[in-house]
Amino acid sequence: MIKSICSIAILLFSFKAGAQSSALSVADSLYTLGNYTSAINEYAKIGDANASLQIARAYNAIGNFDKAIAQYQATLTKKPTMDIARFELGKLLLKTKSYQPALEAFHDLVTKGQENPEYFYYLGRAYESVDKQEEANTAFRKAVAKDSTHLRSLYALGKYFVGQEIRDSALVYIDQGLKFYEDDISMINLKAQAYYNNGQHKQAIPWFERLLELGENRPFILERTAFSYYRNYDSEKAIQAYRMLATDPWSLADAYSGMGQVYLQEKQLDSAQYYIKKSIEERTVTFEKEYADLGRIARLQDKTKESMDYYKTAWEENKDNPRNYYQFCILADEYYKDPKTKLQYYESLLEMYPKLSPFIKERVIKRVSEIKEEIHYAGN
Numbered sequence: 001m002i003k004s005i006c007s008i009a010i011l012l013f014s015f016k017a018g019a020q021s022s023a024l025s026v027a028d029s030l031y032t033l034g035n036y037t038s039a040i041n042e043y044a045k046i047g048d049a050n051a052s053l054q055i056a057r058a059y060n061a062i063g064n065f066d067k068a069i070a071q072y073q074a075t076l077t078k079k080p081t082m083d084i085a086r087f088e089l090g091k092l093l094l095k096t097k098s099y100q101p102a103l104e105a106f107h108d109l110v111t112k113g114q115e116n117p118e119y120f121y122y123l124g125r126a127y128e129s130v131d132k133q134e135e136a137n138t139a140f141r142k143a144v145a146k147d148s149t150h151l152r153s154l155y156a157l158g159k160y161f162v163g164q165e166i167r168d169s170a171l172v173y174i175d176q177g178l179k180f181y182e183d184d185i186s187m188i189n190l191k192a193q194a195y196y197n198n199g200q201h202k203q204a205i206p207w208f209e210r211l212l213e214l215g216e217n218r219p220f221i222l223e224r225t226a227f228s229y230y231r232n233y234d235s236e237k238a239i240q241a242y243r244m245l246a247t248d249p250w251s252l253a254d255a256y257s258g259m260g261q262v263y264l265q266e267k268q269l270d271s272a273q274y275y276i277k278k279s280i281e282e283r284t285v286t287f288e289k290e291y292a293d294l295g296r297i298a299r300l301q302d303k304t305k306e307s308m309d310y311y312k313t314a315w316e317e318n319k320d321n322p323r324n325y326y327q328f329c330i331l332a333d334e335y336y337k338d339p340k341t342k343l344q345y346y347e348s349l350l351e352m353y354p355k356l357s358p359f360i361k362e363r364v365i366k367r368v369s370e371i372k373e374e375i376h377y378a379g380n
Contacts, residue, residue: 023042023045023046024046026042027042027043027045027046027051027054028054031054031057031058034061036058036059036061036062037058037062039054040055040058040059043055043058048078049078049079049082049085052074052075053072053075053082053084053085053088056072056074056085056088056089057088059071060088060092065092065095069089069092069093069096072085072086072088072089072092076089083109083112086108086109087105087106087118087119087122089105090102090105090106090109090122090126091122093105094122094125094126094129097129099126099129099130100130102126102129103123103126103129103130106119106122106123106126109123110123110139110142115146116146117142117143117144117146117147117150117153120140120143120146121139121140121143121150121152121156123139124136124137124138124140124143124156127139128156133160136156137157137160140153140156140157141153141157144173144176148176149180149181151177151184151187154173154174154176154177154187155173155186155190157173158171158173158174158177158187159190161173161194162190162194165197165198167194167195167197167198167200170190170194171194174187174191174194175191178191183214185211185214188207188210188211189207189211189216189221191207192204192207192208192211192221192224195207196208196224196228201229201231201232202228202232204228205225205229208225208228209225211225212225217244219245219248219250219251222241222242222244222245222248222251223251223254223255226238226241226242226244226245226255226258229241230258230261230265233265235262235265235266238258238262239259239262242255242256242258242259242262243255243259245258252278252279252282253279253282253283254279256276256278256279256282257279257289257293259271259275260272260273260274260276260278260279260293261293263275264276264293264296264297269300269301273294276290276294276297277290277294286317286318287313287314287317288314288315288317288318288321290314291311291313291314291317291324292310292311292314292327294310295308295309295310295311295314295327295331298310299331304331304334305335307331308328308331308335311324311325311327311331312324312325312328322349322352322353322356322360323360325348325349325352326349326356326360326364328345329342329345329364333345333346339371339374339375339378340375342371343371343372343375346368346371347368349364350364350365
């Protein structure tokens with residue numbers, strides 16, 4: 001009798017397990033095919049923690065993040081030790097900008113003493129989101145300590161130090177990433193920017209060129225490549241890069257302005273003037289720099305009055321910059337014979353800009369004194 005009861009129990013258990021297995025297979029198949037709503041209904045029939053996790057994933061996949069978060073939390077209530085559910089919940093909380101709960105989720109994971117560098121990487125991301133950069137960097141470093149090839153953590157550290165313009169620290173992490181992933185575009189870009197921001201344009205060039213070889217010809221990359229060539233006195237390559245930049249209609253003004261700078265450096269004044277004027281035609285904002293460049297060109301051409309007018313226009317474009325008005329004053333000093341007219345401009349400069357840089361202010365005060373003395377003796 002007892003033997004018969006045991007046999008029935010085993011049979012019933014086997015039947016239940018088989019039915020559950022069958023239901024799970026149906027639910028998994030629907031989930032794999034992207035039929036998430038039907039999959040949710042099938043998983044709900046099973047009711048265990050694993051099925052609950054799949055329901056959370058399905059809600060996440062269809063973009064119903066509120067229900068996904070609630071389902072992840074329900075899963076963890078059923079099974080608090082399910083780290084995969086806590087990890088996925090943390091990432092979703094981070095995605096939906098629930099930064100503090102995300103931080104708590106990742107902190108719970110790393111305090112368990114696990115060796116997963118992904119936990120520390122996302123902890124770093126969460127700290128960044130609440131403006132705790134020092135803690136974020138510590139987490140990224142721990143991720144790298146656990147996996148020296150963890151590219152995203154290396155990138156995060158490299159990017160931070162590039163942004164702070166601390167080149168040597170940036171290169172430590174960037175070079176470590178490139179050691180394992182030599183063609184990683186993000187790391188190559190960081191290395192180019194690290195040198196560029198440090199004014200080391202010659203060293204930046206090979207890395208910008210590598211980006212172009214890998215198909216990264218965005219306007220930002222082209223402009224900095226061209227400028228690096230220009231600063232390295234490689235005019236031919238600079239012009240070529242600026243011409244590539246000019247194929248982007250939104251970058252025409254910058255391309256023309258850059259070409260103007262290159263031709264000015266080469267003392268090809270007519271070409272420089274042509275492209276700088278073209279740049280002005282393309283711009284829809286202020287033209288302070290372009291007018292100042294035209295002023296410089298006109299001065300090199302011994303066209304004092306024209307140069308003076310350009311510098312005055314540059315100053316009118318941006319009156320926060322006293323240097324263009326100072327250049328105007330110098331040219332007016334050369335152009336006008338009447339010392340009172342010259343004095344008027346210099347005194348206006350001192351009146352408008354009481355906080356002039358010491359170097360300029362000292363020279364202006366000295367010149368004002370000379371002109372006043374000239375006027376005094378002329379009066380006698």
